[in-house]
Amino acid sequence: MTLIDLRSDTVTLPSPAMREAMSHAALGDDVYGEDPTVNQLEAFAADLVGKEAALLVPSGTMGNLSALLSHAGRGQRVICGDxxxxxxxxxxxxxxxxxxxxxxxxxxPDGSLPLELVRQALQPVHDVHTSEAGVLCLENTHNRCGGTALTPAYLAEAHALARAAGVPLHLDGARIFNAAIALNLPVQTLTQHVDTVQFCLSKGLAAPIGSLLAGPAPFIARARRVRKLLGGGMRQAGIIAAAGMVALTSMIERLAEDHANARLLASGLAELPGVQLDLSRVQTNIVRFELSNKALPVSTFVANLRTHGVLMGSMSGTFIRAVTHYGIERPAIEHTLEVVQKVLAE
Known part of the structure; x- marks a missing residue:
């Protein structure tokens, strides 16, 4: 049985062009700063998102953590969404x-944070009992809100509040290119309103591994030291970077296909009895829905889908998440809708 894996866009496999680039990548020791392919990728990525410098890290989690530890000190607050x-x-x-x-x-619901609450959280501290604000974090697109995209206007307002308070704004932009494609904007229109940004190569862009952290050159120098502390210093990492270059030069525009397939899936699900879904929340490649029949456990529904060759994930025990990505074509979406209808009838 051929599986249709919609659990996440992290399950993508590298394209033939990526495998070819990886096999011929020029290599060196990246901890010494001598891997030419890594250096090329970092310079290209920084320019792409309008920042001075960038740093290749193994994962988005390490990218975000490196950013937080570089921005803020012990006892300071990370202001973020719940x-x-x-x-x-x-x-x-x-x-x-x-x-x-x-x-x-x-x-x-759209992934934003109430700006008045952000303003209050950023206020300078004049009381020795209170911890200082260290960094403000936003997420674009927002995973748990169903892949919603924050607009440039909202980002600009949040950034203005952070600047006024002297606090850096870090963006978890794991899927920032999905946001840019959905909003039909250059990615720099979004990243210009943040001080630093992390974005993944290994989700919709389909590289096998890697994320990039971008920002001012002095910040990236600090983050490089933190990456080493976290065990993220890699040696001949050009093998990874070669796939990343293909991802950034040839896989961004095709994200629109994933968005179209997500919309097709969401529209079909919304027509099925037993499915609750807000189509206004389906903006990129993530479809998040609930079951009307609360007597049917989400875990059972997901397990039954698997027996028919369709994989989805559960969120918080009540929501089901399906993510479209490279390798999933329209016929797979149509078959998925047939399987969901069959499982609901069962």
Whole structure:
């Protein structure tokens, strides 16, 4: 049985062009700064998102953690959403390894944080009893909100608040190129409103491994030291970087196909009895829905899909998530809808 794997866009396999580039990559020792392919990728990525410098890291989690530890000191606050990936899915690394304190704000359905609450959280501290704000974090697109995209206008307002308070704004842009494609904007229109940004090569862009952290050159120099502390210093990492170059030069525009397939899937699901889905929240490649029949456990529904060759994931025990990506074509979406209808009928 051929599986249709919609659990995440992290399950993508490298394209033939990536495999070819990896096999012929020029290599060196990246810890010494001597891997030419890594150096090429970092310079290209920094320019792409409008930043001075960039750093290749093994994962988005390490990229975000390197950013937080480079921006803030022990006892300072990481101001972020209560539904954000940094808080929800990154093992509390900023607290465990950096002595930082998470201050969570309520996340709006579109993935934004209420700006008045952001302003209050950023206020300078004049009381010795209160910890200082260290860094403000946003997420674009927002995973747990269903792949929603923050607009340039919102990012500009949040950035203005952070600048006024003297606090850096870090963006978890794991899927920032999905946001740019969905909004039909150059990615720099979004990244210009943040001080630093992390983005993944290994999700919709289909590289096998790697993320990039971009920002001012002095910041990236600090982050390079933190990456080493975290065990992320790699040697002949040009093999990874070669696939990353293909991802950034040939896989961004095709994200629109994933968005179209997600819309097709969401529209079909919304027509099925037993499915609750807000189509306005389906903006990129993530489809998040609930079951009307609360007597049917999500775990059972997902297990039954698997028996028919379709893989989806559950979120918080009540939501199901399906993510379209490279390798998933329209016929797979049409078959998935048939399987969901069959499982609901069963």
């Amino acid at each position: 539904e954000c990936h940094i808080y929800y899915y990154e093992a509390g690394g900023a607290s465990a390894l950096g002595g930082l304190i998470y201050q969570t704000l309520p996340t709006e």
